[in-house]
Amino acid sequence: MRRKTLRKLAVIGAVVALVAAAPVAVLAARGVFGGELENQSAAWTTTAVTTSGTEWRNVPGLALTRCSLRQVTAMVSVTVSGAPVLFRVVIDGVPEAPMQPGAARFVPSANESFTFTFVGRVAPFEADDTHKFNVQWRSGSGAPVTLHRGVLNLLFERGTQGC
Numbered sequence: 361m362r363r364k365t366l367r368k369l370a371v372i373g374a375v376v377a378l379v380a381a382a383p384v385a386v387l388a389a390r391g392v393f394g395g396e397l398e399n400q401s402a403a404w405t406t407t408a409v410t411t412s413g414t415e416w417r418n419v420p421g422l423a424l425t426r427c428s429l430r431q432v433t434a435m436v437s438v439t440v441s442g443a444p445v446l447f448r449v450v451i452d453g454v455p456e457a458p459m460q461p462g463a464a465r466f467v468p469s470a471n472e473s474f475t476f477t478f479v480g481r482v483a484p485f486e487a488d489d490t491h492k493f494n495v496q497w498r499s500g501s502g503a504p505v506t507l508h509r510g511v512l513n514l515l516f517e518r519g520t521q522g523c
C-alpha cells in the first residue's frame with residue numbers, strides 16, 4: 361500500500377510541476393519593445409539570386425548599417441519562386457538572436473510576393489550605437505528558390521554614441 365501511495369504522490373507532484381511551468385513557458389514566448397521611432401532607411405535589390413542551401417546566408421543587397429537605439433522594426437518584402445523558403449533578420453551578425461518572432465516561412469506557388477515584419481532591440485556595444493541588420497534566407501527543403509526582388513525597410517530611433 362505504501363508504494364502505491366508514494367507513486368501517486370510522485371505522479372501528482374509531476375502534474376503540479378507541469379501545470380505550474382506552463383504559464384512560464386507562455387510568458388517566455390512573449391515580449392514588448394519600445395522606442396521613439398524617428399528614422400527610416402531602406403535597401404532593395406532587383407538582381408535575381410538563387411539558393412538551394414539549407415544553411416542561413418545573407419541575401420545580397422538586403423543589409424543596412426545604422427546608428428540605432430532601442431526598438432528597431434525591419435519590414436522585409438520579397439518576390440520569390442521555387443521551393444519553400446525561410447527568411448529572418450539578424451543584428452550585428454549574431455545568428456543565435458534573430459529579430460522576433462524568428463524565421464518566417466513562405467511557400468510560393470509561382471512568382472509570389474510576401475511581406476513580413478520583424479522587431480528587435482539594440483543597445484550600445486562598447487559605447488557605440490552602430491548596428492548592422494542583415495536579411496538572411498535558406499531553402500526549406502534543399503530545392504532551388506529564387507529571389508527576384510526584395511526590400512528591407514528599417515524604422516528606428518537614432519542612437520547617440522559613436523555614430
